Amino acid sequence: MRITQNMITASSVNRLEANREKFNRSQQVLATGKRVLKPSDDPAASKSILRFRTRVASVTQYRDNIAAGQSRLELADDSLGMVDKLLHQARSIAVEYPAGYDDDTRQTAADAVRDIYDQVKDMANMRYGDQYIFAGHQSDSPPASRDDAYNATWSGDDGDVRTAIGDGIQTSLNAGGENPFRTDDGTLVFDTLRNIIDGLEAGDPDAVAAEVDALDRSITQVRDVQGKYAATYDRLQTTDVHLHRELMNVETLLADTEQADLSQAAVELQLQQIAYESALSATSKIVPQTLLDFLK
Amino acid sequence: MSTLSSILNIGRSALQAQQKAITVTGNNIANVNTPGYTRQRAELANSEAINDTPGQMGGGVKVTEVRRLYDRFITGEIRGENQEMGEWEARKQVQDRLEVVFNETDDDGLNKTMNEFWNAWQDLAENPGGTVERANLVSRAEDMTDRFRNMADDLDSIASEVEGRIDQAVSDINETAQEIARLNKDIRRAENLGQTPNDLxxxxxxxxxxxxxxxxxxxxxxxxxxNVTLGGETLVDGDTAWELSYDGTDFAVTDPDSGTTTPIAHDDITSGTLGGLLAMKNDVIPDYRDRLDDMARTVINEVNTQHAAGKGLDNTTGVDFFDAATATPAADMRVSQSIVDDPRLIAAAGATENPPGGAANAWDIADLANQPLMSGGTETFSDYYTGLVSDVGNDTRTAGSRYDMQRTTMMQLEAYREEVSGVSLDEEMVNLVQFQNAYAAAAKLISATDELLDTIINMV
Structure with a gap:
């Protein structure tokens, strides 16, 4: 075979370019820690990477939703726990009164129930962020208010507050909008408390005693709703455990697909450096030589 | 009978022939780096002998021709492979640009902004009355529409660059065709005069x-x-080059003498730089662009339909979230101005719900991300876009590997051509030494003859 100067030059340049390219690619892989730097590096992998990333974004959002939902439920549970305690205090007063209070005691008891009334009202007007959690969809204004005569107005509705915990899966954060402060027969707990206050003020033990049953129904209602919140909380907890596991899996898959094996990349870089340097040194020896060097 | 002067003639023919051979060698050395140069060789033969007793005596040496050493088949093959290489080189260059538009690996592409957009609807649904959530949703929506518009603009500007390169290729083709026609003319004239126009x-x-x-x-x-034809039509006919023209879609060649114009459909040009550029312009870029538009249109329509069904904070219904889809929806995608001006119009509440706490509509819109709304109801937006990115990656990879393959083939053919036609300095050096020695020897012959003549003259 005839070998000409041009052939030597062309093949040297080509080899050097090829080595330089591989060397450069290894450097990029090492510098970024990523195996797939652009879609054409591995089209199938880049498809998986985008899918995994989208899944990570959705799962992270669902976990954020759950965390927010749980905070809201914890706050609601605390509030209802407090309401339960307050209503029990009111119940003791209502039960003890007919046994005979003097006027002062009766007045003190009436004031105590007024306090309870206002504290329950504060609990009903509890806010999570800027939302009134017991107001249903009327979440921008306090649902419970009263006039000077302790006549209550409930301005909330029974709107269902939901959150998403999976693709197309939603769960209610307020027991489907069920109002803990209103019993099934439509009685507001505030009306019951007002009747007790009125009974105490009027010195009418029978009227007060008649409200104990209504108060019990209110307590049951609060506990029912509290129980539903707890069930929702548990469901969120279970889902979160699943989502957490999924997130770990997807992130592992993402890393496996996207990230370079650094030790392997380092070894490759070393090998390519050797290859590149050898090509350079071979080129420097071959290219300049011709017969001219040896003719006198 | 041989005479002393015939010896001088032999010496002279030798000097001339070796000198010509040295000239050819020198020319080879001078053109060692000239692309396309074919090495030449002075073919030496002995001159006609002179009748003499006891037999014919040699008449010296002559150069019969200066021959190009080449393989016409390899030249044809190189042309064929060069067409393929031109095509894939053009496709690879454009694909490399296109890939940048769809490069999502840095995690700041359309896929991410779309994920953030759908998640912003969930954030809003968590707190449907929140002004911060509303403002955030508008920003995320604008990020997404910006990304759609940027990508559409980038595709358009790559398409118009390709258009410019097509014009450039057409003018290169015309220039080269004219050069070939001129060389045809010069070569024909030289050959008619009995010359061998090797360099031409x-x-x-x-x-x-x-x-x-x-x-x-x-x-x-x-x-x-x-003679050269392009897409089946005459481009160079003897010493006439036809003028290739491009009207933005198809091509035509015009005979400069008669003015006759013959059309060439763009489908008839499939390889070479021009073929590669046409494939990118007519098939690849429009395909990417259509798919991007398809996605933008569906996002706009689905979100708008769902959005119009819900209620804003002031109970307004029937408001569009995005401007209605145009004929080029990706390039014109925008959040509707009324929403930007007043995020309270964002319809988070369902039709039967009370604002501000109702969020059913926001959840429904967020859930569009999970619905199979693309590809005839089989793929989600994310699946569809991921498929597009992966196709762009595949196309780019194919163009790159086809180009590399073609380049390797070309290098092998060029090496083969070099083997036959290339200049080897070592070989030329050996030839130079050989011819130089022969020249010196011929000169010695003349000086020896001169001495012989001297001897005779001095005898007188």
Whole structure:
């Protein structure tokens, strides 16, 4: 075979370019820690990477939703726990009164129930962020208010507050909008408390005693709703455990697909450096030589 | 009878022949780096002998021709492969640009902004009355529409660059065709005068090679001229080059003498730089662009339909979230101005719910991300876009590997051509030494004859 100067030059340049390219690619892989730097590096992998990333974004959002939902439920549970305690205090007063209070005691008891009334009202007007959690969809204004005569107005509705915990899966954060402060027969707990206050003020033990049953129904209602919140909380907890596991899996898959094996990349870089340097040194020896060097 | 003067003649023919051979060697050395140069060799033969007793005596040496050492088949093959290489080189260059538009690996592409957009709807649904959530949703929506518009703009500007390169290729083709026609004319004239126009033929081969890289031409040899057709129509006919023109869609060649114009459909040009550019312009870029538009249109329509069904904070219904889809929805995608001006109009509440706490509509819109709304109801937006990115990656990879393959083939053919036609300095050096020695020896012959003549003259 005839070998000409041009052939030597062309093949040297080509080899050097090829080595330089591989060397450069290894450097990029090492510098970024990523195996797939652009879609054409591995089209199938880049498809998986985008899918995994989208899944990570959705799962992270669902976990954020759950965390927010749980905070809201914890706050609601605390509030209802407090309401339960307050209503029990009111119940003791209502039960003890007919046994005979003097006027002062009766007045003190009436004031105590007024306090309870206002504290329950504060609990009903509890806010999570800027939302009134017991107001249903009327979440921008306090649902419970009263006039000077302790006549209550409930301005909330029974709107269902939901959150998403999976693709197309939603769960209610307020027991489907069920109002803990209103019993099934439509009685507001505030009306019951007002009747007790009125009974105490009027010195009418029978009227007060008649409200104990209504108060019990209110307590049951609060506990029912509290129980539903707890069930929702548990469901969120279970889902979160699943989502957490999924997130770990997807992130592992993402890393496996996207990230370079650094030790392997380092070894490759070393090998390519050797290859590149050898090509350079071979080129420097071959290219300049011709017969001219040896003719006198 | 041989005479002393015939010896002088032999010496003279030797000096001339070796000198010519040295000239040819020198020319080879001078053109060692000239692309397309074919090495030449002075063919030596002995001159006619002179009748003499006891037999014919040699009459010296002569150069019968200066021959190009080349393989015409490899030249044809190089032209064929060069067409393929021109095509894939053009496709690879454009694909590399396109890939950047769809490069999502840095995690700041359309896929991410779309994820953030859908998640912003969930954040809003968590707190449907929140002004911060509303403002955030508008920002995320604008990020997404910006990204759609940028991508559409980038695709458009790449398409118009390709258009410019098509014009450039057309003018390169015309220039090269004219050069070939001129060389045809010069070569024919030289051959008619009995000359061997080796260098002109090298130039013509090089021009034909360049032309074949530009478009799918076919070359036929007819006597001393090379005729060229492009897409089946005449481009070079003897010493006339037809003018190729491009109207933005199709092509035509015009005979400069008669003014006759013959159309060439763009489908008939499939390889060479021009073929590659046409494939990118007519098939690849419009395909990407259509798919992007398809996605933008569906996002706009689905979100708008769902959004119009819900209620804003002031109970308004029937408001569009995005401006209605135009004929080029990706390039014109925008959040509707009324929403930007007043995020309270964002319809988070369902039709039967009370604002501000109702969020059913926001959840429904967020859930569009999970619905199979693309590809005839089989793929989600994310699946669809991921498929597009992966196709762009595949196309880019194919173009790159086809180009590399073609380049390797070309290098092998060029190496083979070099093996036959290339200049080897070592070989030329050996030849130079050989001819130089022969020249010196011939000179010695003349000086010896001179001494012989001297002897005779001094005898007188």
């Amino acid at each position: 033929k090298d130039q013509r081969d090089e021009a034909l090679k360049k032309l074949s890289g530009l478009a799918d031409v076919s070359v036929s040899e007819s006597g001393s001229v090379m």
